[in-house]
Amino acid sequence: MTATLTDRYIAATVKSLPPQLQSEVRDELQASIADAIDARTDRGEPLAHAERDVLTDLGDPGALAAGYADRPLHLIGPKFYLTWWRLLKLLMAIVPVCAFGGAAIAQALTGATVGGIIGQAVAVTLSVIVHVAFWTTLVFVVLERTGADTGVKWSVDQLPEQSHPGTGRGDLVASLVMVALFAGLLLWDQLRGFVPGDEPLPMLNPGLWPWGIGAVLILLAAETALAFAVHARGRWTAGSAWANTAIAVGFVSLGLTLLGRGELFNPEFVRVVFVANGVDADALTVLAVLAGVGIAGIGVWDAIDGWLKARRARLVG
Amino acid sequence: MNDTEFDGHLQELRRGTIVLASLMLLRTPGYGYGLLEQLASAGFPTDANTLYPLLRRLEKQGCLESEWNTDEARPRKFYRTSEAGSRLAAILTQEVAAIAAATAALTDGE
Numbered sequence: 290m291t292a293t294l295t296d297r298y299i300a301a302t303v304k305s306l307p308p309q310l311q312s313e314v315r316d317e318l319q320a321s322i323a324d325a326i327d328a329r330t331d332r333g334e335p336l337a338h339a340e341r342d343v344l345t346d347l348g349d350p351g352a353l354a355a356g357y358a359d360r361p362l363h364l365i366g367p368k369f370y371l372t373w374w375r376l377l378k379l380l381m382a383i384v385p386v387c388a389f390g391g392a393a394i395a396q397a398l399t400g401a402t403v404g405g406i407i408g409q410a411v412a413v414t415l416s417v418i419v420h421v422a423f424w425t426t427l428v429f430v431v432l433e434r435t436g437a438d439t440g441v442k443w444s445v446d447q448l449p450e451q452s453h454p455g456t457g458r459g460d461l462v463a464s465l466v467m468v469a470l471f472a473g474l475l476l477w478d479q480l481r482g483f484v485p486g487d488e489p490l491p492m493l494n495p496g497l498w499p500w501g502i503g504a505v506l507i508l509l510a511a512e513t514a515l516a517f518a519v520h521a522r523g524r525w526t527a528g529s530a531w532a533n534t535a536i537a538v539g540f541v542s543l544g545l546t547l548l549g550r551g552e553l554f555n556p557e558f559v560r561v562v563f564v565a566n567g568v569d570a571d572a573l574t575v576l577a578v579l580a581g582v583g584i585a586g587i588g589v590w591d592a593i594d595g596w597l598k599a600r601r602a603r604l605v606g
Numbered sequence: 607m608n609d610t611e612f613d614g615h616l617q618e619l620r621r622g623t624i625v626l627a628s629l630m631l632l633r634t635p636g637y638g639y640g641l642l643e644q645l646a647s648a649g650f651p652t653d654a655n656t657l658y659p660l661l662r663r664l665e666k667q668g669c670l671e672s673e674w675n676t677d678e679a680r681p682r683k684f685y686r687t688s689e690a691g692s693r694l695a696a697i698l699t700q701e702v703a704a705i706a707a708a709t710a711a712l713t714d715g716e
Contacts, residue, residue, distance in 0.1 A: 314662075316674075317638060317683045321658060322641035324680075348655045356659030 294340050295322050300352035306358055314357055322347070365429050372430040372441045380421050382459075388417040457520075464516035470508050475502060494547075494555045501547065508539050525598035533595030541588035548581050624652050624660065626702065629687050629695035632670060637682040661685055669694050 299318050303311045322343055329339035347353060355362050365373050392413035396406040432439065478491050479498055493502075515536065519529050547553035563573060627650040631641060637711045638658055648715045669691035675684050687695065 313683075320657070320680055320682045321638040321654070324637075324682075325654065328643070335690065346654060348653075351653050351658065356655065357662055359659075359663065402658070404681075 292601070294344060295319070295326075298344050298347070298350055302354045302357075305351070305354050310357065313544070336484060361433060363433075365426070365433055369429050369433055369439065372439050373426065377422065377425050380425060384421050385414050385418050389414040404537065434563055461516055461520040468513050468516075471511050475505060490558055490561060491555050492558050494552050496552065497547070501543070501552075504543060505540075506542070508536055511536050511539075524602040525595065526602070530595040530599040534592040537588040537592040537595075540591075541585055544584040544588075545581055548577060548584070553580075620650070622698075623702065624650055624656070625664065626695060626698040627671060628657070628660070628664070628696070629691050632685050632687045633692070635673075635684040635686040637675075637684050641685070664691065 299315055299322070303315050303316060325343040325346075326336070326339045329342060330336055334342070350472065352362065354360075389410050393406050393410040396409045401409065475493070478484055478493055479495070479502060480489065511532075515529060515532050517526055518532075522529070544553065563576075568576075624645070627645055627648060628641060631644050631648065636644065638661065639654075641661075642652060642654055642657055645657070661670065665672055665685065667690075669688055670685045671688045672683050672685050675682050
């Protein structure tokens with residue numbers, strides 16, 4: 290009658306222990322739990338109550354078993370965490386980019402369409418990211434459990450050069466990639482279109498070509514120049530924050546003006562994609578407002594971000 | 607002990623002393639639950655799930671010796687501090703005394 294909970298607890302504890310430890314721990318735990326229950330019932334506690342309390346105090350059987358077997362209760366502990374994290378960051382900076390390039394080239398050589406190339410390259414890159422993260426982590430989990438030494442020791446020579454936030458090569462590359470992506474999408478939209486069909490159906494108004502689109506490309510060029518300037522300078526200054534704000538204002542005013550005049554999106558695109566699918570005028574207005582809020586929000590955030598970086602650079606000194 | 611805000615620090619400070627207290631108490635043989643009670647009344651309150659694995663670890667390291675006692679109705683595993691365990695206890699006692707003295711010196715300096 291009293292056996293069930295205790296037996297289940299003990300079974301759950303010894304289950305994961307090495308075989309030579311199991312019977313020893315089982316017998317000892319049996320006596321210890323029985324002693325503890327007796328001590329409580331002697332004080333007048335009902336039996337069932339006492340058993341529950343004793344087992345609750347002993348806590349999760351998995352944790353107890355880990356204590357007996359001297360097993361860690363974490364995936365990667367402090368001994369390996371930083372080595373793991375640095376290696377993972379390094380691999381993530383290199384491998385996915387190479388995989389993307391490799392997959393894109395391979396697809397291009399087999400004569401795939403541009404959509405096929407991009408889709409395949411993105412799919413390969415995603416799976417490479419998952420694989421790199423998984424296998425790297427698995428190696429460290431094994432190291433943690435075998436107690437091996439990676440031989441990686443920290444020394445003062447590894448200290449990074451002093452630099453200011455938001456000016457590293459990573460930030461430059463990120464800016465350039467964003468600009469290239471945006472420009473690429475813009476041109477692709479105008480020349481090929483995202484909507485499948487015989488005729489290209491641009492999302493943005495073809496009437497914007499070349500002046501409106503040209504203005505955007507000029508703004509993107511300015512953004513690129515700013516990214517290089519900040520990187521070369523090694524710090525965000527009030528001047529670069531102003532320039533950044535000016536570019537953001539340019540983007541937002543251009544976008545909102547065109548949106549307000551109903552000239553931003555291609556009327557043909559709106560008709561084919563939305564109206565033909567039963568989106569009524571009210572819903573279109575809501576979508577337009579959302580697009581406007583999105584444009585303004587991104588612009589405002591970009592401007593604020595520049596000022597935050599400039600402020601941090603000033604604080605760092 | 608009523609200051610829950612500092613529980614983490616207190617626990618950390620006490621953790622190492624449980625080994626010392628167990629080694630000292632087990633100079634006379636004792637068993638798991640009995641030792642738990644002895645520790646509590648000696649001023650070293652310990653959780654069962656900390657103590658039991660600790661006893662096994664100390665035994666594995668050769669600081670404790672064990673023997674099953676089947677004289678009574680309930681068979682129990684009795685532990686006794688070994689030669690090596692006594693040496694460890696002596697070193698730990700010295701260290702605790704040194705820490706106590708150093709702490710006292712800090713307080714006197716005020």
